[in-house]
Amino acid sequence: MSETRGRIVSATTELFRSQGFNHTSLKQVTAQAGAPTGSIYHFFPGGKNELGAAVVRESGAAYQALFEVMADEADDIVDAVGGFFDGAAEVLEQTDFIDICPIGNVAREVANTHEPIRLATVEVFAGWTAALADRLARAGLNADDAGGLADTVISALEGGFMLARARRSCDGLRATGAHMRRLVEAALAGDLE
Amino acid sequence: MSETRGRIVSATTELFRSQGFNHTSLKQVTAQAGAPTGSIYHFFPGGKNELGAAVVRESGAAYQALFEVMADEADDIVDAVGGFFDGAAEVLEQTDFIDICPIGNVAREVANTHEPIRLATVEVFAGWTAALADRLARAGLNADDAGGLADTVISALEGGFMLARARRSCDGLRATGAHMRRLVEAALAGDLE
DNA sequence: GCACGGGTGGAGCGATCGTTCTAGACTCCC
DNA sequence: GGGAGTCTAGAACGATCGCTCCACCCGTGC
Numbered sequence: 001m002s003e004t005r006g007r008i009v010s011a012t013t014e015l016f017r018s019q020g021f022n023h024t025s026l027k028q029v030t031a032q033a034g035a036p037t038g039s040i041y042h043f044f045p046g047g048k049n050e051l052g053a054a055v056v057r058e059s060g061a062a063y064q065a066l067f068e069v070m071a072d073e074a075d076d077i078v079d080a081v082g083g084f085f086d087g088a089a090e091v092l093e094q095t096d097f098i099d100i101c102p103i104g105n106v107a108r109e110v111a112n113t114h115e116p117i118r119l120a121t122v123e124v125f126a127g128w129t130a131a132l133a134d135r136l137a138r139a140g141l142n143a144d145d146a147g148g149l150a151d152t153v154i155s156a157l158e159g160g161f162m163l164a165r166a167r168r169s170c171d172g173l174r175a176t177g178a179h180m181r182r183l184v185e186a187a188l189a190g191d192l193e
Numbered sequence: 194m195s196e197t198r199g200r201i202v203s204a205t206t207e208l209f210r211s212q213g214f215n216h217t218s219l220k221q222v223t224a225q226a227g228a229p230t231g232s233i234y235h236f237f238p239g240g241k242n243e244l245g246a247a248v249v250r251e252s253g254a255a256y257q258a259l260f261e262v263m264a265d266e267a268d269d270i271v272d273a274v275g276g277f278f279d280g281a282a283e284v285l286e287q288t289d290f291i292d293i294c295p296i297g298n299v300a301r302e303v304a305n306t307h308e309p310i311r312l313a314t315v316e317v318f319a320g321w322t323a324a325l326a327d328r329l330a331r332a333g334l335n336a337d338d339a340g341g342l343a344d345t346v347i348s349a350l351e352g353g354f355m356l357a358r359a360r361r362s363c364d365g366l367r368a369t370g371a372h373m374r375r376l377v378e379a380a381l382a383g384d385l386e
Numbered sequence: 387g388c389a390c391g392g393g394t395g396g397a398g399c400g401a402t403c404g405t406t407c408t409a410g411a412c413t414c415c416c
Numbered sequence: 417g418g419g420a421g422t423c424t425a426g427a428a429c430g431a432t433c434g435c436t437c438c439a440c441c442c443g444t445g446c
Contacts (some may be wrong), residue, residue, distance in 0.1 A: 002393075017268045022215035026434060036395045041435075043393095048434065098305060104355060108298050111358045112211045112291060129365075148368030153358060155369045156345060159352030163344060164295060166314045167305040170334045172322075175341030176348045183372055186379070195423075219404065229425045234405075238421090241404065387446100394441070403432070412426070416417100 005043045007033040012055045016102035021109045021117070044114075052106065053120040060103050060124030061115055062129055075141045078185050081132075081153060085177025089170035099166050104158040116136070128179055129154055140186055153180050200226040200237045205248045209295035213244055214302045214310070245299065248312040253296050253317030257324055270332045271378050274325075274346060278370025281350070282363035291357050297351040317376075322347055332381055342380055346373050 011033035015024040024046060030037055044050040067084060074080035091099050107121040129150040136146035156182075160173040206224035219241060223230055237243040260277060267273035284292050300314040313337040322343040329339035350373075353366040 004393080018211075020215065020302045022213065023302065023306060025432075027432080030396095036393095038394060038396075100301075100304075104352075104433090105301050107241060107359045108293075108355050109213045109216065111293075113216060118359060125356060125359060148365070149372065151232065151353075151365030152349060152369040152372040154422080155352030155356050155365065156349045158355050159297075159348030159350065160344075162301050162351050163318060163348050166300045166311060166318060172341070172344030172348065176345040179342065179345045179376055182379075183376060186375075197423075218402075220402080223426095229423095230424075231404085231407090231424060389446085390444090392441105392443095395435090395439090397439105399434105399436070401433080401435105404430100406429075409425085409427105411422100413422080413439090414420090416419085 002043070004035050004039050008035055008040055008043060009058055012051055013059050013102055016052075016105055017100055018057060018098045018154070020105045026054070030064035030127070032167055039161075049114055049116055052110070052114070053117045056103050056106055056117060056120040056124060060120075060127065063103070064102065064127050066126075067128070067131060070112060071135055076128045078181055080135070080175055081184050085157065085160070085180060088126075088179070089164070089173045092161075092164055092170055092173070097168050100161045100165050101158065104161060125154065136184070136187070143185055145187060149184065152183065156180055195236070197226075197228050197232050200250055201233055201236060201244070203253055205244055206252050206295055209245075209248060209299055210219060210293055211291045212265070213298045214307075238382050240269050241249075242309055245303075245307070246310045249296050249299055249317060251315040253320065256296070257317075257320050258296065260324060262267055262322070264328055271374055272380070273328070274377050275370055275374035278350065278353070278366060278373060281354070282357070282370070284365045285354070285357055285363055285366070293354050294351065297354060298341055315357045318346055320349065329380070333381060338380060342377065345376065 008029060012024065012029050015028055015032065026040060029035075029040065029051075030129060041047065044054065046053075051095065058186060067080075070083060070087065071077065071080040074083055091146055103121055103124050107125075110117040111119070112118075129147065132153060133143070133146040133150040137143055141149065156176050160176040164170045164173040201222060205217065205222050208221055208225065213220075219230065219233060222233065222244075229270055233244060234240065238248065239246075260273075263276060263280065264270065264273040269277055296317050299310060302319075303310040303314070305311075322340065325346060326336070326339040326343040329342055330336055334342065349369050353369040357366040359362045
């Protein structure tokens with residue numbers, strides 16, 4: 001409805017990307033969004049926690065939509081997985097290693113301290129792994145194996161982000177993507193057990 | 194030398210584990226360590242940043258030493274990798290998902306905002322991947338492949354921690370460990386290219 | 387023209403942050 | 417015994433935190 005709400009959410013998303021949840025202040029949000037404090041509390045009466053949860057949910061949904069589009073365009077699920085890692089590496093390099101997944105940032109920060117936001121991250125991860133597992137199952141994997149493999153790919157992606165950003169190099173992330181590609185390939189070929 | 198310094202570092206390590214860098218206040222550190230503010234600034238004149246960097250470096254070295262011991266005791270590098278994931282999952286469950294790697298927590302928080310700590314995380318990751326790559330190379334892998342595979346395993350481990358802690362379940366972490374085991378096995382068998 | 391409600395704008399609250407500073411206790415060498 | 421240096425102890429500082437509160441603007445329905 002209101003475009004102000006959208007500006008607040010996207011400004012906060014950007015700030016979470018580069019500084020995480022705890023290091024982002026509402027003053028920074030108001031400055032970057034060009035919105036006053038009152039508007040934040042108008043749209044998010046629960047304050048920073050509610051805003052944080054909304055950011056996690058909405059940008060989580062956006063990433064999932066992006067994955068679906070890329071997977072639809074790819075030749076098969078193997079290429080889709082490999083392409084997602086390569087695409088992420090490219091974006092990371094182009095943005096000077098700032099444009100990292102904000103959900104992963106927040107997830108490790110709040111898991112023990114901000115229960116409502118933790119639940120939002122769980123929802124997002126569940127959506128991602130379900131979307132990937134579904135495509136793996138449609139490619140021929142049984143449901144159990146598809147779930148475990150999806151968890152592995154998402155774990156490697158998030159951990160790869162962490163390593164790439166710390167090092168300011170995407171070499172490891174690309175190598176990880178290549179290994180995930182290989183892993184999916186082998187699983188679909190029936191080499192899993 | 195001083196046991197107070199040790200108490201400060203280990204108290205901070207515990208706090209970083211469960212709340213990360215930005216959410217940990219020096220007041221909490223003094224309370225948990227039973228040491229006054231003055232002592233923190235005596236041992237770490239650079240304040241919170243210097244303390245944080247020391248915690249990253251020292252607990253990073255401790256994890257590396259643990260890995261070396263486990264790898265020495267394991268039958269081979271394949272079992273060592275698998276065992277490390279399983280051991281981590283067990284510890285996570287026993288500590289109600291609190292005892293997670295503090296370096297990974299801090300790494301994503303500070304990568305864009307606290308350069309000295311970021312450099313400490315880079316050093317630690319370099320030590321870990323070098324230690325793992327060295328064992329992979331000794332098992333027969335060429336140096337390039339060993340480096341890429343080590344990055345993949347460390348990424349999957351850290352990402353697996355993130356997922357496990359958010360979900361409060363280690364199922365995905367164990368599945369990821371099994372896949373890493375399989376990946377190392379395949380690489381050593383020469384199925385890499 | 388007027389009342390009303392969604393939304394804007396920002397001053398100011400108490401609490402807490404990282405840090406500084408000074409005073410004192412303890413240990414060791416002269 | 418005395419002086420130096422190491423370490424402990426915590427009060428206090430300015431800055432900043434998340435948040436509350438209220439005055440105001442403006443489009444819409446009557």
